[in-house]
Structures are given as structure tokens and as C-alpha cells.
Amino acid sequence: MTSSALTTYVVFLYLACWFGYLLVCTATPPQSAARRAMLGMLVIVWGLSTAAIGLRWIESYQMGIGRAPLSNLYESLIFFSWSIALALIIVRLRYRVDSVILIGLPLVLVTMGYTFFLDREIKPLIPALQSNWLVIHVVTCFLGYAGFTVSFIAALLYLVVKAFDAHGKYLPTPELLDEITYRAVLVGYPLLTVGIITGAAWADYAWGSYWSWDPKETWSLITWMVYSAFLHARLARDWKGHRTAVLSLVGFAAVLFTYFGVNYLPGLHSYF
């Protein structure tokens, strides 16, 4: 089987997982055996998506190109969806909340679904991307983005739970959601920082300038500043609940613009 076919199967299996979750979350109580089984299935599907990425890597070597599958929009979207799914599984294991997966899986699906409209061919790297910095830069950035995605999901749920006073059987307590919103940023923020630093190091090595205010650089810095404000508000000024949730939404909007919006502005990162 080719990695491309495996990726397609993974998308439909994620979709099946989501329907499964919808079913068990409405029909069975928390910590039921059915919910645990669904988690097991999700982990297996995530394992398959890992295999698909590995397979694409191997295929690139078989084609004599030999490079990590992290170098165009298609590959970055696949890796982003992989990172979000990983983050969702970690949150489920740590905080035992299924609703985060229920809201998060559609994001994984949309991310992967987007790749259906893109060119899947494995192409050799242009000179600018031939660097070992590529892997570490892309991996840290997207793992950071995944952390922010989880924070966004928890913040969204928090606002919904608060607005409709809806926690109880189906939704977790606002306190827990608030905690997840914060903890996810606490993990995503250092990763984004390292992503920016490795990007700067690479830029210095390739172009002789660690910072050139290219739109993607600038927007990653804007994202970084929003989450810096988030952490300072939380840690030093005791912001909680509604206000940090809104900041998390703003931060995630900045993440999305850094990833997608910047492509409509000219710059050095036009291959992503």
C-alpha cells in the first residue's frame, strides 16, 4: 500500500472514530468500557497515521530523493493533524475528558481533508530547503501549534459550558477546562519559542540574517507575544476563566493566520 492510500484510509478511520465517540459519549457514562474502547481505536488510527508518515519517508528514499516528509503544505498539514491527534490523546489520558476529543477530531478531519485538494507527489527539495534545520524547525513549530489547538478547544468548551451552564453528564467542569486551556499553552509556548529560535538559526545559516521581518516570522512573533501576554496575565495577574479563554481564542487566530493567512502575503516561506 502506498502512503497516500494509507493516509486516505486514516481520514475515514478518524471519521469513524468521531462517530463512535459521538455515540459512546451520549449513550454511556464517563469511564465506561465503551469509551475506553473508543480511545483504544483512536490510538490505533493515530498509529496508522504515524505509519503513513513513515511510509512516505521510506518512499522518498526508494525514489532516490530521500528527505523527511515535512517540506510542503501537503506534508505539513499531515504532520499538523498527526500532532493535534497526539495532543488530544495526551489530554484524554491525563485529564480523562472525552469531550475534548469530540470537539478536536473534526479539526483533525478538516486538516486532513484539506490535503485532498493538494498535490501529493513527492518532489525533491529545492536548494533553500536542503538543511538539517528543516526537520527540527518544522517539528517544534507544529507540536507547539498542536498545544495551542488543544488550548483553543478547551477555551471554546469553557465558554460554551459557562454560557449555557451546561457541565455535568456530558461536559467537564469549567475549572478543569480552564486548567487545560492554561496547561496546553504552557506546553505549546516553549515549543513555539524553540521553533522560532531554530527558524532564526536556520535563516542565519542560509541567508545571513537571523531575523528579517518576513511576514511569517513576524506573525510567529505576534503569536508568541499573544501567548506571552496570556502567560503573564495568568501567572502574575491571576487572570482566569473567561478572560484567559478569550486570549486563547485570539492566540489561536494568530496561529491560523501564521500558518495559512501569511501565504497570501509575499515572503520567504512561500513553499508552505
Next chain:
Amino acid sequence: MTGSKSADIGDRNQDSIFSEVTSIFTSVRTTIVVLCVLAVASIFGTIIPQNVDLDQFRRVASPFYYRLVVILDLHNVYRSWWFILLLLLLTGNLLGCLLQRLPRIPGEWKGVGKKGTIRFTLSDARPKDQVRAILAPVLGKLMGSSPSVVEDAKSTILIWVRHRVFLLAFPLIHAAIIAILLGGVVGLFYGVRGNIVIEEGEAGQDFVRYPSGDADTLPFSIAVDKFTLKRYPTGQPKEYRSDVRLLKNGEQVAEGSILVNQPLTYEGISLYQANYQLIGVKLVTLRVVDEQGKTAELVVRPPESARLPGTDYTIGIHSVDPGSTTRGPGADLNVVKTGEAPKRASVFRDDSAALQLDGVKITFGNYEPLYTTGLQIGYDPGTNIVWFGCGLLVIGFCLTLFTNLRSVTASLTSEAGKTTIVISGRSRRNRAEFRETIENEVRGSLEKS
């Protein structure tokens, strides 16, 4: 990080302008506001076109907008006076918070600085030393260390601190950001960036500075021996390479190849492969078949012409087509017969109809392109300061992520034949769980023995 609160509560009567200013610089509220303003300002820089020609801009923009752009440097946001002022304010604020926080760290290092978030009191009928003998091993095991002890006639205080190295995270992270900003300032004042374009086979020393556009001269000259462009079978570029020698006073001091992602550095000045341009050809090889069917090669090196052997013709190169038609690469030739007016003729590599001159058939063989290479020049003494800051930042983040600062204080006081036990503690994570463990262990051990 709790700067502003203590500053706000401070005695207002004695407030001078000085302490007002101080409170701005030590307030986390300032940090948050400056970060948000910087974020919004940065957005402007990505939307408004940067580094545009002001004269051209004046003609297309309305007078008001033009004046706004000029006053606020909106065409150069990141180097504008107000953006740099914001960065200075951020630096001052970081420094203020750092200086305010530093003096408290030694106390917390010893475990006496901050009040515990966990606190409970017990009473025990046994004497103080016996209680200590019971509690010390239990709490010691929990904290994974031996306590520091403060003792006087009536009371004994045992203090355990775990992962105290976490306390360094705050100063490290904030000093790191200051270092990075400082490195940026050094680069702004002492750094040089520029671009130099050199033709293959030539040497160059004069370059154009970026972004000012001023002319400048390198302390050495760059001789470009060869520029190579390699392509993948798909036609995508695979490699740009400039083979260069660096010369100082006519003597070679360094040599090497400059590729994208592989700069050449000499005396702190780095040279990067930036771009290239095809400006002509070094030579063209024509395939020549004479009347006997013998094949030979004729090499033409523009701007010189070459004589076609055995004829009265000389052939010069007018232009080269690298392969825009299905007939492969080809050239337009200037064909001159002695005593006649020059003619123009085209030859291609994959053309069945060759050019015929006095029975000699000519087709296009090959060509060697002549390039200029564009090298970027970078010299920035601030870079190492920036990397130093980045290093501190990463260490600081590792400390926040992989440590869990915990402290427990057991204060034992003898009173009227009894011992009063006050346990207090702090934990950065899993506070409830930590509290439960401490309480269970302390009460359990006292009841058991």
C-alpha cells in the same frame, strides 16, 4: 512576577515621580500592554508595504496618508522610532521586574521566602525530639533529600526543598529576552548586510549595503571561478554553487564553495548564495560535418568569431536559445563570407535540416553558460549575543517544564509538655494531591508510632 501588586499598594503619600516611573517599569500590567501593542504594531508592518520608494508612493497616496506614513515611518515599521521605543520600554520593564524579583530568590532557595499554600497544625504529647525522629525520615523520603535545620531552645524548624533549581527559570528566561533584544540593537548599529554581484571569471570587492543602498567595500576581494546550476531530472533547481577564492592584497587567503545553506565565512564576514543571472555564454560548440562526412567540433568564444576550417566563412554568435523549442538548444549565428555582407542563420541541436555553408553541414552542439552570481554579505557581531540569549531561554524553559518546585517546612515547638507541629508546604504542580500525601504521611506516621 507579582511586581505591580506590591508597587500599587505602596504608600502613595511618599510617591515621587521617581517611584511612579519605577512602578511602571516593575508592573506586569505594563508587560502585557506593551506585548499587545507590539503585536498590533507588527501586524501593520505585514499589511502596509515596507521599504517602498517614498517618492513613488507620494504620487499615488493621498496627502494625509502620505504625511501619516512619513511621520510614523509606516513604510519601515520595524525600524521606526516608535517601534524601537516600544522595544526599549519592554526591555526596561523586563529589567525592572527582574531586579525586583532577584532579591527574593535566595530566601526561596533556602525555603523560607514564601508562605506555604498548604498549611496545617497538629499537637502531639511526645517531646519535640521524638516527634522529629518520627517525622524527619518520613518527610525526607517524600522529598528525596535531607532537611536544613534551624534550631533554638524551644523550637526546631526542618526545611526540605526539592527542585529549587526551578527558581532560576524566571531570571534566566527574562535575562534571555533582554540579551536577545540587546543582540538585536548591537546588530542594528554594528551589523552590515549587503549584496554583491560578480561575473564568472571576475573578482569583486565593492558591494551595496542593505537596506540603505549605500556603496561599501569589503576588506578582501572575491574571485568567482565558476558558478554552477544543477537541476533535478524534473527541471527543478537542485543546487546553486559559486566556487570562489578570497584575495587580500592580491594574495589568496581562502577558497571554497558557497551554496544555499552552506555559507563561507572569513574574518567574521559571511558570504551566502543569494541569486544568479544568466548573462551570456562562455563558448558555443558547433558540430561540423564536412563533404567527406568527417565530423569535427568548432568552438566559438564570443565576442570573438571563429573561422570555419576549409572555407572562407567566419562564424560569430549573435544569441543563444537554451532550449525553448522542440528542436533543443540552438543559436543565432552571424555568418560572414570574406567580401560579402554578413548573414544571420539559426542552428539547433535536434534539427534534421542543418545549416549548409559550401557543402559543410553545421548543427548546434553545446554551450557553456556565463553567469553572474549574487552573493549576500553578512556581518553581525550581535548574533552571538542573540544565540547566547536563545540558549538561556531554552535552559529556562526546560527548567519550567521538567521541574516541580516543592517545599515542606515542619516547625516543632515545645509548649507545656506538648509539641505543636506546624506543617506548611508549596508545590508548583498537583497541589491537592501533594497536600493529601503530606497530610496522610504526617498523621499516619504519628499515629503508628
